[in-house]
Amino acid sequence: MRIGLLTDGGYPYATGESRLWCDRLVRGLAQHEFDLFALSRTAEQEARGWVRLPAQVGQVRTAPLWTADEESLGLHAPRGPFSRLLTGGGARTYARRERRRFATHLTSLAASVCTAGGEPGGADTARPAGTGDGAGPRAADEQFTQGLYGLAELAWEHGGLPAALRSETAVRILEAACRAPGTGRTVQTATVADLLAFTAELDRVLRPLSLDWYEEDGLAAVDLCHAASGGAAALPGLLAKRFFGVPLLVTEYSVRVRAHYLSSGGAPVSAPVRALLANFHGRLATEVYRQAALITPGNTHARRWQERCGADPAKVRTVYPGMESARFAALGEREDDGGPDTLVWVGRIEPAKDLIALLHAFAEVRRAEPDARLRIIGAPAPGPAGATYLAHCRAVAAELFPDEAAGTHAGGENPVSFEDIGDDGVPGLAQAYAAGGVVVLSSVVEGFPISLVEAMFCGRATVSTDVGAVVEVIGGTGLVVPPRNPRALADACLALLRDPERRARLGAAARARALELFTVEQNLAAFRGIYLELIAQAPVRSAPRPEPGEGPRPFATPPEAHVLGLRPEPEPEPHPGDRTPSWAGAAPGPGASDA
Known part of the structure; x- marks a missing residue:
């Protein structure tokens, strides 16, 4: 099967949100051939280049969305x-x-x-x-x-x-x-x-x-278009279906309309522009969902957004993202409780993660359990805004604990530490989750909580805020509290810090759930079946007709077209001497002469 994989700001580029899961999909379904049609987001992304592509990738066509220079876009030549x-x-x-x-x-x-x-x-x-x-x-x-x-x-x-x-x-x-x-x-x-x-x-x-992707050797040649997101990435799939009848599969692990509403963007945007963009992206999402043969959100939270935008529930099927569990296997299989008095937060430091509420919650925890510690492990979001937020978090920590100034390492008497993967004591991601007995997620906005799934693979008990797909992911194997509620967050953390047996039970249950639902193998099995299902349901597309003056194309008609009973056999071409002129009227009777 030949799959046209459509991406926007991700695979095959070395950076981007869809890079990892698309690469796992292509490598895991090696029995299929993949053609990549990729849109890039920034000049920096272009400069970083591509990841190493496997042999099953056929052609790769790219186009930038960050420039208005038509000469560098590879646009379709006028016909x-x-x-x-x-x-x-x-x-x-x-x-x-x-x-x-x-x-x-x-x-x-x-x-x-x-x-x-x-x-x-x-x-x-x-x-x-x-x-x-x-x-x-x-x-x-x-x-x-x-x-x-x-x-x-x-x-x-x-x-x-x-x-x-x-x-x-x-x-x-x-x-x-x-x-x-x-x-x-x-x-x-x-x-x-x-x-x-x-x-x-x-x-x-x-x-x-x-773009010049709608050619006979481009999207017209694929059996199925798989858009790795909605929005601009799905547009080529819409045209491939309209022009050539190619079925469209849309996978959204981050719903584009939702991301547009939540994004603050770089430059400030006026209210009329925001309203126009919201209406446009809403209409586009409605059309994408209407034309898609199947829609695969990454969780029920994303599914609700898609159905709100007009997706037919009968065409929506949840497929959880696949994550590598092997690197957490050693930690998950040990009965290691980590630091029994330590809370760990792992992720990208940005306002949506609400570390300020976490710091205030930890102040309550510290008053009840003086030996408790909090390790915040992660790098700030790219750009000056991320660095500013990290500095703000450090200042709040210093203000909440004036007698024990927050440090930048895990040792000493500092109750709060800000660290990054690769620092002393945190050589890798698994070691970050091993640093504490309870893993905390304090976000106010979250899609699919990747760090939460990683903590579950590690067999860690978790305390999370009820945002995004958190409840769906946890499924009763952790404690969930309302967002922006430091008191509730502190109470849940204290409950687990004081009960090691409960921590062990929840951690074991969380690991079992993650291995059942959120592995790469589960994701690949789902898409393997979806590909076969969609191709089996798709109507047979006839071969394109040759251009005027062009000779017959070898193998343009599949062999099964000649099997008796499948298609009516064409009338045999008469010999030139047997043709009846159009002016001669009816064919001659049985006794007529051929002269």
Whole structure:
């Protein structure tokens, strides 16, 4: 089977959130051939290069989403006779007919995006712009799909879509859609600067419509498209299904719409731009879920988001992420309780992890158990914001424990230590979880809690906040408390610190659960069956017809097409001397002469 694996900011690049699980998938399903179609997010990611690819990877096609330079994007060459190149630049512009098509399709898309209440799960309290009375969410969704696929076909036939989306015409169309009756109150206040910011983001997200991946040796040749996320990564899968009938499988371990809502982004974004982007990503998610043959979220929490965006529950199947358990096996199989008076937190230091609440909770623990210690093991999130948050956490720790200043190592009398993997005493990840008797997760925002699963593989008892998929992952093998509640967090930690037998029972149960549900082997078995299921259900696609003037293609027709009973046999081609001229009327009777 030939799989087209679609990624956005991940595999095969050396960095990215989908890198690890995609690499495990490709290597674990070596009986299949994989073609990679990857979008990169930053110039730095491009510079870091790719991971080493296995032999079952066929071709790799990449495209950057971080640049507006058309010459470096590998865009599809225009196929129509009307497009032309501007002198001195690579931007393509349209003739009159193509300009009208572009305006029509962008108007449809803009009207659906500007619809009031267009967020996923929201009620459309006003009718969509440009629709008749009584039109509801379905009409707006239809407008979106008409505009999206219309722009895709225009890009396929004539190219030039990125330049058109950055044009004054595009801004005027969006401005008219924002001002139309029935649009949301927020988007009606959009300024020209807001519209320019939105068109820039629209150009970036829709860049896959213009790529040269939709060729006979590209996505047209694969048996199945597997998108490693929603959003931009799934767009090539939508077009492959529309143009060639290729079935689409969408896997989301981090729901793109949810990530968009929670992301603060780099630069501040105005309220109208946020509303437009939320509506656009919501409409796109709805279309992706509607066209997908199957959707595989990584947990029930993600599944609820997908169903809120319109995913058919019958097409949604939870497949937990696969994680390597072997490196934690030695620790998990020992009856080692670690530091019986020590709490351990492991992860990336950032505001979403709410280490401030953890520090306040530990102050309560310390008052009840003076010998208790807290080890915070992890690096700050990349960028100045991560370093600032780490400095803030250190300052809070010093303020809460003024007589025992927080240090940077595990020794001494310091009740709180900030460490990183590779420091003295923490040579590896397994040793980080072995450093304490109880592992704590204090997040206020969490998707699939990877650090929690790692602690379970290590056989550690855990105390976690009730966010994301935590309850689903724990399943009764740990203590769960409300987020942003230091008192409840402290009480749960104290309960486990004071009861070693309970810690041992919960740790053993947690390890058994993790080995049953969250291993790489479980993940590979699930996708092995899903691939076969989808291919068995997919209709047979006929071979593409040769171009005019091109001879027959060898092996274009599969051998089974000639098996009797499967397809009607074609009429034999008559000998040239046996043909009856069209002007001769009916065929001659039995006694007629051939002369």
